[in-house]
Amino acid sequence: MHDEKNTLLFLMRKNKTYIILFSSFFAAFLVLSCQKKEIFTKSIEVCPHYNCADATVIQVTDQYFPPKHRFVRDDSRKYSAVWAEFLAFKYNVPLHVFEQNVKGEEFRGFLQTGRGGASIYYPSCHFEYRQSKLDSIKAEIENVTCRTISTLSYGCGKTKYSDSLPNYILGGRNSKFMSLSNNTEANTWYGEGVSAPEDFNILNRSAGGRFYTDIQRNNQNLAQAGNYVTEQVSKTVANGGFYTNFMHWHDHYNNKNDSLIEGVTVMQPLFKAMQKGMKNSRNAGLDYNEAIEYLYAKEAIDSVQILESTSSVLKIAIQLSKKRNADYSVIDTPVTFSVRKDAMEAFEIDEVDLNTKLLSVFEDDDRYYLNIMLDFTQSEIIVTLHSKKDRVEILELEEALRVSKRWFVNGVKASEPSKFILFRREQGAKEYEIEIVHRTVSFSEKYDLPELDEGYDYFCGAIDKKKESTLIEL
Numbered sequence: 001m002h003d004e005k006n007t008l009l010f011l012m013r014k015n016k017t018y019i020i021l022f023s024s025f026f027a028a029f030l031v032l033s034c035q036k037k038e039i040f041t042k043s044i045e046v047c048p049h050y051n052c053a054d055a056t057v058i059q060v061t062d063q064y065f066p067p068k069h070r071f072v073r074d075d076s077r078k079y080s081a082v083w084a085e086f087l088a089f090k091y092n093v094p095l096h097v098f099e100q101n102v103k104g105e106e107f108r109g110f111l112q113t114g115r116g117g118a119s120i121y122y123p124s125c126h127f128e129y130r131q132s133k134l135d136s137i138k139a140e141i142e143n144v145t146c147r148t149i150s151t152l153s154y155g156c157g158k159t160k161y162s163d164s165l166p167n168y169i170l171g172g173r174n175s176k177f178m179s180l181s182n183n184t185e186a187n188t189w190y191g192e193g194v195s196a197p198e199d200f201n202i203l204n205r206s207a208g209g210r211f212y213t214d215i216q217r218n219n220q221n222l223a224q225a226g227n228y229v230t231e232q233v234s235k236t237v238a239n240g241g242f243y244t245n246f247m248h249w250h251d252h253y254n255n256k257n258d259s260l261i262e263g264v265t266v267m268q269p270l271f272k273a274m275q276k277g278m279k280n281s282r283n284a285g286l287d288y289n290e291a292i293e294y295l296y297a298k299e300a301i302d303s304v305q306i307l308e309s310t311s312s313v314l315k316i317a318i319q320l321s322k323k324r325n326a327d328y329s330v331i332d333t334p335v336t337f338s339v340r341k342d343a344m345e346a347f348e349i350d351e352v353d354l355n356t357k358l359l360s361v362f363e364d365d366d367r368y369y370l371n372i373m374l375d376f377t378q379s380e381i382i383v384t385l386h387s388k389k390d391r392v393e394i395l396e397l398e399e400a401l402r403v404s405k406r407w408f409v410n411g412v413k414a415s416e417p418s419k420f421i422l423f424r425r426e427q428g429a430k431e432y433e434i435e436i437v438h439r440t441v442s443f444s445e446k447y448d449l450p451e452l453d454e455g456y457d458y459f460c461g462a463i464d465k466k467k468e469s470t471l472i473e474l
Contacts, residue, residue, distance in 0.1 A: 043343030044316065046301050047336040048192060048240050049294070051362060051397060051466060052369055054281035056190065056242045056291045057233055057274060059088070060096045060173065060207070061249050062121050062153055066106035067435070072250055076262045076432070080249035081106070083264050083432045086423050088115045089461030090471040091275040096244075096288040098153030098173065100137055108144045112441040113419050114463050117287020118145050120152035120169075129161035138168075148330045151289050154204075162204045167327045169203065171292035176206035177246060180228040181218040188232075188241025191295050202292070202324075207246040208232055211270040212263055216255050222266060226273035233277025242291060245274065264432040282397075285467025286333070293333035297374055299323045304337060307382070311346040314385040320376060328376035334359050337370045344368070348387040350394050357383055360465060362397040369397060393417070401470050403462045410449045412472070417443035418462035422450070425457050434459075449474075 049056050065071055067078040088095045095116030099107070100123050110116055120137050127133060138149050150170040154162070157175025165172070178184040186208030189196035209229055214220040220228070229245060236243040247270060251263035286294060300320050307315040316337070322328055341363075349361060349368055362369040375381055395416055402415040412420070422437040437458075438450055443465060452458055452474070463469040 044304050044306050044337055044339045046298050046304060047338050047369065048190070048298070049336075050284040050286050050290070050333070051282070051336050051371070052338050052367075053284040055188075055233075055237045055240060055278070056284040056286055056294075057236060057278060058094045058096050058244050058286070058288060058291065059084075059271065059274060060098070060153075060244050060246050060288060062098045062155075063248075063250070064097045064099055064103065064107045064110065064118075065250055066104040069103055075252065076264050076430075077250045077252050079432050079434060080264050080267075081110070082423070082434050082436055083267060084249045085110060085113075085115060085421070085436075086434045086459070086461070086471070087268055087271040089421065089463065089469045091271040092278075092283065092469050093271050093274050094283065094285050094287060094467065098151075098288075099141055100155075102140055102144050106436075109436075109439050109441075111145055113421050113439050114467070115421075115461075115469055117289055119149045119287075119289050122152055122155055124155035124158035124161075126155075129164065131164075131166060134166070147289070147332045149289060150330045150332075151292050159204050162201070165203060167325065168330045170296055170324075170326055170330065171288070172203045172205060173244070173246070173288070174204050174206055177210040177213070178206065178208055178232070179210070179214055179218055180220060180224060181214065186232040186236065186243055188236040188239060188243050190240065190242035191299055193239035193241055202295075208236070208243040209245045210247060211245055211273075212247045212251045212261070212266060215266060216251070216253055216261050219256065222269050226269045229270065229273035230277040233274055234279075237278060237281045242295070244288070245270065267432070290333040293331045294335065296324060296326065296328065297331055297333060297335045297376075300328065300374070300376060301335065306339075306343060309343070309345045309347050311348065312387045314344065314347045314349075314352075314387075316370075316372075316383040316385075318372075318374065318381045318383065320374065320379055320381065322376060331374070331376065334371040334373045337372060339368045339370060341366060341368060347385075350392060351387045352385050352392055354392055358385060361392065361394045362466065363394050364397050368394075395465060397466065401462060401464045401466075401468045403460065403470055403472050405472075405474060406446070410452075412447050412449065412460050412462075412474070414445050414447075414462045414464065416464050417445055418447075418464045419443060420447040421461045423459040423461065424453075425459075427455055427457055 072078045097118045098121035099118050100121040142149050153173045159174050178186045214225045302319040304318045307317050360371045406413050420440045423434050425434050458474040461471040
């Protein structure tokens with residue numbers, strides 16, 4: 001009996017040990033499974049901004065006036081559009097023009113070089129709203145932009161028809177703005193980060209600031225107005241937001257002391273202030289159409305995951321649902337997906353087959369960034385990428401664009417494929433008296449300069465596929 005009792009106690013202890021060991025292994029399995037699941041879900045993510053930038057920051061204006069247009073040709077305003085583009089290249093600031101009609105071939109060139117975009121300016125100052133007129137303006141602007149237009153600006157700030165707009169309009173800019181004189185913060189909401197105001201309306205959105213107006217009407221000097229812009233841009237970067245500063249390039253008004261303030265004379269401090277606010281961070285580089293479309297597109301993504309990754313195939317599943325009552329078919333802007341390199345296993349991304357869905361690929365040390373065009377008629381998209389033997393260009397996202405003069409050759413070279421623009425200014429002329437000599441509309445690492453005339457200073461700007469620009473003096 002004593003032996004049987006000892007045997008029973010031994011078996012119970014042994015079973016208890018097995019139970020404890022089994023429980024420990026099971027608990028460890030659950031932990032590892034959860035960890036694996038967490039790693040998997042984070043292997044691919046939607047970027048909050050195009051190319052996973054830190055913020056989206058744009059300088060916007062109403063109407064593009066080429067130098068010989070009758071409205072600007074007789075004073076310093078004739079330099080305004082070219083001067084703005086020069087500064088945009090120099091300070092790496094994206095531009096956007098709200099336009100009501102095309103005033104010359106210069107506008108087409110401006111768009112093709114890629115530092116600026118365009119959409120609709122509805123002339124509410126002089127016309128009641130009619131959709132037929134809106135459609136007509138849209139068609140004219142699309143003819144030169146070669147893309148679908150999805151945003152507009154309300155002329156004279158008259159926005160009473162905002163509720164009557166067709167659903168192909170995804171975003172609108174009114175004439176309101178945030179100002180240092182009112183001690184207000186810019187509304188930089190972009191789907192996350194800082195909260196949107198209770199009365200926020202994406203079809204009737206205020207600008208983050210109006211630099212020229214603060215100087216001309218609100219008694220701010222250049223330093224004060226510039227510091228406010230820099231501060232608001234810096235805060236936009238901190239909260240991952242969307243900021244615009246509005247200024248008519250052709251502004252030409254008296255201030256309260258009846259002194260003329262020429263827009264071209266105060267434009268450079270604005271661009272400089274915006275660049276300063278973006279210091280040590282990356283701007284998405286989008287125009288206003290693209291920025292609003294990116295917001296709609298990223299909002300519509302419910303989930304994304306990698307279904308399969310082999311040496312030859314990468315399959316990505318994207319779940320979609322429209323979040324707004326709008327025409328999503330007008331969206332021409334891809335969404336950037338960030339993919340951990342170690343999650344792609346053996347897939348050869350540098351031999352990927354670029355197509356109508358996958359438009360470009362960038363990388364940094366740890367991740368690839370895939371710019372994918374979405375089809376919003378579907379609730380689920382399976383993006384299948386094939387690895388082929390043709391090498392595909394994958395650019396470093398963090399690498400700054402550099403441009404330099406080529407030795408022994410009348411030309412310049414860029415650190416990566418770029419479009420180029422050649423400016424010149426007569427020696428002894430005012431700083432803003434800039435003219436455009438030549439543009440290129442295709443990407444290349446080299447640019448052969450035309451013959452340069454004596455008596456001028458020349459400048460060459462470049463913009464790469466990441467939408468980053470720079471400018472050098474030759």
